[in-house]
Amino acid sequence: MTPPRRRKPTGSSSGAPLRQLGQARRSQLVTTYGVGALIAIENESFIIAGHDSWGTADAPKVYERRLSQLLGVQYFRLPPAKDPEKALDGVRVHRFPNYYSCPKCSELRGFAAFNPKGSRAVCEPCAEEKLVPARFVIVCEKGHIDDFPFWEWVHRGADRERGAGRCVLSLRSVGASASLRSIRIGCGCGVPEVSMEGAFSKRVLQDLGIGCRGRRPWLAGNTSEVCSEVPRTMQRGSSSVWHPLVQSALSIPPWGEREFAIAEKHHLFGKDEGYIRTYFSDRMSALEQIGVTIEQVLAAVAAAKEVDPAGSEEAKPIVQRYSTLRRQEFEHMVRGNPEQSSAEWQPFVCEEPRGKEEDIERLADLGVEKPMLVKRLREVRALSAFVRGELPSEADPDDRRCDLRDQNSEWLPAIEVVGEGVFLRLSEPQLREWERDELVLDRTEQIRGHHLDVLRKRAPKEARASRAPESHVTARQLLLHTLAHAVIIEWSLDCGYSASALRERIYTDHDMAGILIYTATTDSAGSLGGLVAQGEPGRLWASIAAALDRAQWCSNDPLCMESEASGAESLNLAACHACVLLPETSCESMNSFLDRGLLLGDPRTGLKGYFAVRG
Template identity: 35%
Template sequence: MTKHKVGDIRPTQLLNVYGVGAMIDLPNIAGMVMGLDDWDTTHSVLVSEERLLRAVRVQLGAQVEKLLLPPVEPDTASADPLGGAKIGVPVAAFPQWFRCPWCELLAPISSGLFELKTDPFRPDRARFVHANCSKAGQPPVALPARFQIACSHGHLDDFPWLRFVHRGAATCNGPLRLKKIGASDEAVDLLVKCDTCGRDRRMSDAFGEVAESDDVFECRGRRPHLRDFAPSGCNEHAETMLLGASNSWFGISLSALSIPMHVDKLPQLVEERWAVLQHIPSKETVGAFRAVGNLKGLEDYSDAAVWDAIESKKSGVQVDEENGNLKLPEWNVFVSADPATNTRDFQLTPVVAPHGYEQYFEKVVRAERLREVRALTGFTRIESPGDYSDPSEIPDAQRAPLGRSKPVWVPVSEVRGEGIFLQFSEEEIRKWVRRVTRQDEEMFRAHSAWRRARRIPEPESGYPGIRYALIHSFSHALMRQLSMEAGYSSASIRERIYAHDGGDDAPAMAGLLLYTAAPDSEGTLGGLVSLGEPDRLGRLIRLALEEIRLCASDPLCGEHRPAHDGTSSLHGAACHACMFSPETSCERGNKYLDRGLLVQTIGGGNVPFFE
């Protein structure tokens, strides 16, 4: 198989936007990111994050051995694009059907009518050309067909052009043309026509009720990122979607903050480097690992001390006492906020509650340095995983695999940055929760209706509670204000909500972390964490609450209530003008939001937390 470099993307995009199975829209080609079986991990870097690895194993199985960064061309790589190894993430052209804009010919790559042209010095110029076009003076650039079909079981296929135009069995294999017959580019103005038999059909028939009753759109179970078909087939009805549609790929990921797991420094250093140190078989080989540079950061410790720490780790390898809960250990570390446990990747400084709001907050912690590792564990199509309360709820039939067999590694992204953690007063939270039983019941009924309408099993389960809705709403309000003050874009600030009523499985939690991070090893510049000072944070909270009392969409927004028919969005008084945040910032897809839980709104009748 010939390999050509066809473009560049950022490493973090490989998890959030262009993960395995996703489409990459290049200037002249649409590419499909291939499954893990096709990846060459020679140049991938091993990432140590034991808590995340354990959580990934819960989802994907105990065979997962490691977390790897995507392969990146080293800085020392040859500047000559014609020489050196081809390092990167594998992609293949998809869809396989292309259209010539001059003669309107529609054909697959396998027909041999389109030829790939690449420029090693300009990868962005990679393109397919129609070499024998009868209407162009020189071979014109052919463009990917705009339509494809997909089903909710994670399958994706080329649009069935031949069967579609011939309305079933394609006994005729004549050349096809995709013609524009109207003023617009809408489906109703596009016509597929066969040159041989003359049959034609409007593309509008590929949508709506006509398509739902057409056997042409039966799913074949194709998995183009794995170059195969689902072994058990598929009985779903596929639906037509446009190239690059936002619902063609939703990544399923897990993330964890690198928190200190030990008070003593050496066990913590071993924990951070466990992905490498776990392979040391004996005390005698510690020196060999040190000689080849695998014990960086442990220069102050003898081989015997390092081996004792490794033995201690192996003998008491922590089985996850939090039952896979990634947030509970983080909550415990933030609440204790002991600077003595600070590490290179996690540095906390506790400060007093924001001025003017001491009644509502227990403490504030400035996270001057933090590290987040995010792992891709699968993806879905059409149905968003955000409809589920937890990734573990996603049915296996809807979760598309990353490889043809169970993965032994998963791709991750690693970012470093800063943040502000706020812990609410548990006493104030409990008093307020007792006063909002009506709003709690209203939100719960909307939650159940939402899940029932989407046929999610056990619709009454997974409700995060009114406590979560309060903290989540406050997070969005403060996030907007921090963005304006710190100079970061709203899309670059993320939230991490810690909310739990308390019980046998976990203590009560009521807090949030707002943070920003970047792939750079030095992280970000400190503009966000500096806003955690009591005076500045108190002023920002006051401004944030004042800002959401009125909305540009009032009274419509202020009077909005969570719908009980499952068709509307799962939120109260919230909209794009006042509370919604970018997709990259919100951990719940802008659900469970209501500014009426925070302050008095124009709708009235609410019981605000901040009175």
């Protein structure tokens, strides 16, 4: 964020004045400061409003048909980006939390109480303008968020009716520490001053008779809904206050290419032939510039009905639909897609490397099949919802996912990344033989068991009774994921990319075993052009061999290799920050489901790793 620029207020469509507060990168408005997230700007705090309130004049449309159908929208938009000196509207925010305190006199009250005449907030007795937003909020597992109940907290055990609505609260810090015990809440009605110690206990608010009010301050009108959950206290800046749910897809043929791109950008799918011919009667230049005819557009519209019949995917669960999306990407990378047009009209180019036969044989000896060079790719990442509290999981009920808008909308906020990558597969026969080994199955079952415990704990009680949760953990998934991390670390050390500039995409199923490592940043690091060169068979063999040698030893060994459980929720075995963990922006699974033992084995137990015998 840049410091806010003070500007003369400008009018909104509702007549209320608008004030420009600051700036954020477009990618941050999907991954860090998306709808429902809290953002601190100088000495104020706000919550990002629903995207149906955003100004869209400078929010270009983004199309990715497979992802839009998965998420039930027509298209996506990049978050608004304007010249700060000319900006009239953009991403809206609402003030939250409502409680502020004066750093001089310690008075604690609602923000509006500091500026009853509608002027800038100031503590009048102290003439203090730099008021401090409350440090604490309460949230529930259904995503509602509210101000911490300071009045109820300080009046616990006292006659709550005596000073209700008339008390003057205060918040002060005593001593040199920043512990909860040193934060004291007082009241002008004479009840004893209390500290914030114990406010983070899970059941303390329930014991005080405080329930969730169902507040959703990020939506227009601060709408509320009935909620029976028990809220919990959190720090306003805690990462647990907001977890984004981001879905992504690669643009693969036929979508996004030539006539399909024309049909998509002009909203022609589902239209009849007469409409399309009339539409292009005075727009022929749009076709001529890429050498496409009306007949080709008509054929694309007709083919779309066969490739993706209307309503064929909507009835399936979203996890199953996302699995179908991944399988389509895997099949196109195996098949390849030679370059035939410019980047604007062909966002996906995937070709076989021209390596020496002996280098390809050396890769085969490692158990790696012929790689593919993804010389051009486009990824769209869309913010579909968010959750609060615990990290999201497959067992979460639908009502835990918070909506991004108050009204139905035909779009979602998204960003697009254009870059390159390397795709490789493991040998299916060798992989199937390896994953049948008893020791491999036993080691996999350790992580699978921990994952099932997490799913059971988070699943609703009624769901637990009707059906047991399922875990996606398999030996090949753990192997592919750990290999991807090891290779990313090796490339970050060998070819100049930072680990945060690379990203993994795992393709795993009973007959699918591949990984795509690609540039994952929207800045200049995504266009250096050196990643594809690492996919040439000779270099790739050297990179994988070096990555395996590096992963063979960890500075935390033997503790790391002998660990029975590690990582968040005990979803890792032999994996730590000294060996295979990555920046979380580079990992699809938040650095979970990793184990070096499955790569190279464990002589202590006799476990045979997939790469235990290397050429």
